[in-house]
Amino acid sequence: MIDPQKFVACLQGNDVDFFAGVPDSLLKELCACLDSVLPGDRHVIAANEGGAVALALGYHFATRKIPLVYLQNSGLGNIINPLLSLADAEVYSVPMLLVIGWRGEPGVHDEPQHKKQGRVMLPMLEVMEIPYSILGPDLEDAGGTLERALATVRKASAPYALVIKKGTFQPFTGLGGPKAATFELSREQAIQHVLEALDDRDIVVATTGMASREVYEYRACKKQGHQRDFLTVGGMGHASHIALGLALKKPDRSVYCLDGDGALLMHMGGLAITGVLKPRNLKHIVLNNGAHDSVGAQPTVGLSVDIPGIARAAFYEQVSRAETREQLLSHLTGLKHSPGPSLLEIRVCCGARKDLGRPASTPVQNKSSFMDFLEG
Numbered sequence: 001m002i003d004p005q006k007f008v009a010c011l012q013g014n015d016v017d018f019f020a021g022v023p024d025s026l027l028k029e030l031c032a033c034l035d036s037v038l039p040g041d042r043h044v045i046a047a048n049e050g051g052a053v054a055l056a057l058g059y060h061f062a063t064r065k066i067p068l069v070y071l072q073n074s075g076l077g078n079i080i081n082p083l084l085s086l087a088d089a090e091v092y093s094v095p096m097l098l099v100i101g102w103r104g105e106p107g108v109h110d111e112p113q114h115k116k117q118g119r120v121m122l123p124m125l126e127v128m129e130i131p132y133s134i135l136g137p138d139l140e141d142a143g144g145t146l147e148r149a150l151a152t153v154r155k156a157s158a159p160y161a162l163v164i165k166k167g168t169f170q171p172f173t174g175l176g177g178p179k180a181a182t183f184e185l186s187r188e189q190a191i192q193h194v195l196e197a198l199d200d201r202d203i204v205v206a207t208t209g210m211a212s213r214e215v216y217e218y219r220a221c222k223k224q225g226h227q228r229d230f231l232t233v234g235g236m237g238h239a240s241h242i243a244l245g246l247a248l249k250k251p252d253r254s255v256y257c258l259d260g261d262g263a264l265l266m267h268m269g270g271l272a273i274t275g276v277l278k279p280r281n282l283k284h285i286v287l288n289n290g291a292h293d294s295v296g297a298q299p300t301v302g303l304s305v306d307i308p309g310i311a312r313a314a315f316y317e318q319v320s321r322a323e324t325r326e327q328l329l330s331h332l333t334g335l336k337h338s339p340g341p342s343l344l345e346i347r348v349c350c351g352a353r354k355d356l357g358r359p360a361s362t363p364v365q366n367k368s369s370f371m372d373f374l375e376g
Helices: 004-013 025-037 049-063 073-087 112-127 142-156 187-197 210-222 239-249 261-266 269-277 307-313 325-337 363-375
Strands: 019-021 043-045 068-072 096-101 132-135 159-164 203-206 229-231 255-260 282-288 318-322 342-347
Touching (some): 004 025, 019 049, 049 068, 049 073, 068 073, 073 096, 073 159, 096 142, 132 142, 187 210, 203 239, 210 255, 239 255, 239 269, 239 282, 255 261, 269 307, 282 325, 325 342
Parallel strands (some): 019 043, 068 096, 132 159, 255 282
8 A cells, every 4th residue: 555645755756746636535545645744725625626627737837847636537527628628738738647536446346326437437538648557555666656657747748647546545644634613413413404394295406425325314214215315426516406407397396405515616606507597496405514524524615615695696595504403493494485596504513424324226216216206
C-alpha cells in the first residue's frame, strides 16, 4: 500500500503543489492527507469535477506548473467537456495529472451503479486519447510510476491519468481536517421525521449515498414497502432535477426531494430552473452536514453559505432552516401546507450507523415498483 503522505511529498518534490477535485471513498486517505498538509489555496474541494478541471486550468495559466485533479470515475462524465474542449493537446494543451478512483473495477465487488462505469472506464480514457497508469496496493514502484507519469505530462503538455485501485492508499494517521459541526439531529433522525410527516401518496426522491440507504432502512423497519421512494443511487447532484421532472408531470401529488449539501452544490443551477418554473408541489429538503459524508466526510462549503438565501434569490416561494427537532417539526408542517417550490435546510451531524444496510432490491426493481406507485 502507498503512504499518502509520501505520495504527496513525491508530488511536491516534482513541483506539483496545487490539488483540486471531488472526494472519493477510494481516495479518502489521500484527501485527508491533502486537507491536513496543504493550505486552503493549494487544495480546493470543488463543487463538481468539471469545475476542478477549470480550476486546474486557471492555476496552470497563472504559474506554468502542473496541477493535479482527483475524482471518482463516476465523475468522468463531468470532466469530458473541459478535458477535450480546453485541456486537450489540440486545443490549449494543458499539462495536468488526473488521479481517478476505480470504483466498479471488474472482479472487485461493488454497488450496481458502479459496475458499468468501472468496466468502461479504461476504454473511455483510451478513446479520449488520455494515457494512463494503474496504481494498486501491490505496486512496489509507485514513486517511479508517478515520476514517469509526470515526465509524460511535461513532454506531451496534456492530461495523464493515474487510475487508483481499491485499497491502494494506507490509512492517513496525521492530523484530521476541520472539526465537524455539531447539531441536535443526525441525518437519519431528520429523515425519519420527514418520512413520518408525509402522506401515503406523497412521492420521495432521495439523493445518492447514505441518505438513500437510510430511507430504505426506515421503510424496511416500518414494513412499509419501498414503492414511494426513488433512490438516486448514482448521478450525484441530479436528484433535484429528477424530482422537478416528476413534479411537473404529477401536479396533483406532492414531491419531496431529500437532497444533500454536496449534491446541491454540485449542480446548483438546478435551483434557478426550479425557482423559475415554480412547481407548486415540489418540496426541496437539503440535509446539510457540511461534508461529503458518504465518501469520507471531507468538507463542503455547505455550512459556510446561505442555502435558503440562495433558494430565495432563485424565486423559491418559501425557504426555512431547522437545527433542532422542534424547529424541524414546525417547519415540516409549514412545508406541507405551503405552495412550492419550497426549500427546507436541515442542519445535521456527520456520520452514519456502522451497521447501516444497503438496498436489497435492484435499481430496476426500485424503478418498476416506483412507476407503478406513480400510476396509482
